[in-house]
């Protein structure tokens with residue numbers, strides 16, 4: 001394809017200008033149009049079986065750079081723009097980031113689509129076309145405020161289609177209109193699709209923040225991802241969203257099955273559905289319903305669907321395991337009620353234990369239970385997580401169906417999370433080991449041969465230094481904050497949740513603040529960077545953001561502490577921020593309470609960019625620790641088996657936060673929340689509520705681990721001073737990150753589950 005010709009033609013047609021006369025906005029639009037068409041024109045991968053990856057979230061990030069790279073056009077585009085005196089990066093900044101996801105689960109889905117296409121496998125995504133995303137985060141008075149985050153302009157990555165499916169919701173009918181995003185595979189010459197369903201007449205953005213009429217299903221169904229479920233209308237809206245997504249998706253599957261020349265009775269031979277957490281679980285009864293409507297018996301339909309569906313679990317947090325009242329389903333999709341009752345009846349025949357039933361005595365439908373009884377595969381997302389599922393959370397199911405359980409340790413696409421976001425490091429890697437790691441990321445271990453190469457080690461430090469400097473420039477422009485690029489960049493970027501323990505990191509900040517005020521200076525200046533959104537209804541998470549912002553302000557105003565310690569919370573943390581910050585990170589904070597973080601994927605991205613992990617033995621951190629060895633990671637904290645015992649009511653060993661609060665050092669840190677200097681900046685009620693919770697409840701045991709956390713972090717800061725030895729740690733981390741390529745993960749899914 002002649003990129004130059006196509007761009008010239010596009011800018012002339014749309015703006016009546018030659019490309020070199022266009023502004024960045026116009027150039028972006030022209031590149032978008034040309035790239036979108038090039039992706040769209042690619043053939044779909046061939047195959048007898050096709051995967052549909054169902055997910056409520058696809059956190060795609062900006063797509064221009066990624067797609068240029070996948071289409072093999074990136075260098076050409078860069079040169080072309082340069083010849084017009086323009087900068088591709090500046091043009092790429094024009095792209096709005098779609099916020100169609102919340103965190104790791106949604107970003108994993110995006111990495112998977114990238115790898116599926118790169119491996120040339122036939123697999124499409126199925127989700128919803130949210131217009132205003134999760135929300136755009138702003139900080140007002142040291143608090144999070146939420147606003148709509150629109151991303152669909154006149155031109156976007158969405159490709160319109162003619163496809164519309166009817167979706168019948170108790171009492172009224174909806175139409176699901178299909179939009180596609182083309183997903184070109186790197187080096188594979190093919191493209192898959194992300195299918196996003198939308199309502200016919202989507203509502204304009206709400207006038208006040210993210211508050212809208214949650215009963216106006218017809219217009220608002222696709223407004224926001226995870227609308228506030230604080231009231232019944234909100235919870236019902238989530239069920240409407242889920243049913244709308246799976247009903248349209250199931251119809252699409254059956255339509256394509258027919259087009260491919262197969263009968264409904266052959267569904268399982270030619271289709272596999274991966275259910276990403278429980279949000280899409282209603283696809284099981286919906287497909288059964290549609291198959292029986294096409295003439296299959298109930299037995300046949302259940303058999304086909306059970307051989308088609310596979311379920312991935314992404315969390316053991318009880319509050320995140322979905323259970324919907326049957327009364328909600330009666331209201332949203334009454335046609336599913338008899339089917340779910342029948343599925344429950346049959347499951348009870350196989351296993352009479354009420355704990356494993358689909359429908360419980362309170363009338364709640366346990367979505368995960370339905371997935372496990374009527375799917376052929378159940379997987380966790382890291383080795384430890386899968387073991388915990390088998391041994392504790394899903395123990396009964398594991399006893400019943402041991403062969404269904406399998407582990408698929410998460411991965412990330414190194415095309416976005418190394419090649420695209422860190423060109424300087426990529427060049428250094430290429431110089432050392434050549435480019436073969438792109439095809440086979442395992443070859444990154446070749447970097448181990450350079451452990452004693454002083455030139456490479458010092459080059460690595462320079463690359464990191466430049467990345468920190470670059471990040472400082474970006475932050476200055478975005479938030480007007482000036483940072484010291486020679487400081488240690490200590491980075492915690494993830495959803496805000498008590499189990500992830502951002503509050504424990506805040507206690508570290510308090511400890512350092514107090515020490516510096518007392519004249520005890522650290523060995524090196526530290527900059528603690530946070531990026532996180534809190535679910536709007538999650539009060540404690542909002543309080544933690546408030547605490548961090550107050551600490552940020554406190555230190556900002558303190559000329560004594562400022563040179564040694566800084567705290568920054570990035571506003572509206574998203575994929576784009578992550579791409580800028582990860583290359584600059586020195587320490588990767590992965591400090592969840594052991595057993596609670598199913599895997600983590602930020603840990604993998606940070607490692608691949610030469611950050612050293614400071615973490616608990618949780619999720620994929622366990623596998624990182626095994627790969628890099630004890631000298632190249634800082635671990636601390638209670639182990640998962642102990643934590644699980646501390647939650648156990650029997651034996652009197654239950655965790656009591658007060659026991660840990662009443663030690664001199666810890667008490668002082670927690671009580672700082674109520675100190676005059678903090679109360680002067682913050683909201684007394686919020687700080688007091690957080691203080692009371694930390695002291696008297698501390699459900700995720702920050703006080704259990706905080707002392708060891710602080711001393712291990714001190715050790716890391718000290719050892720950072722030995723630059724050569726730190727550079728070695730960085731190199732080992734990069735070298736061992738190949739295992740965490742999502743290409744590896746997808747090969748395993750394909751080998752063990754999908755058989756495409």
Ligand code: 26V
Nearest residue numbers: 104105108314315320381535597598599600601
């Ligand atoms: C979601 C929500 C959303 C509303 C607020 C409360 C809440 C609590 C938990 C969740 C978890 C949803 C599932 C999820 O995102 N799991 C993440 O999946 C990643 C990909 O497998 C994994 O790396 C993370 O460890 C896991 O937390």
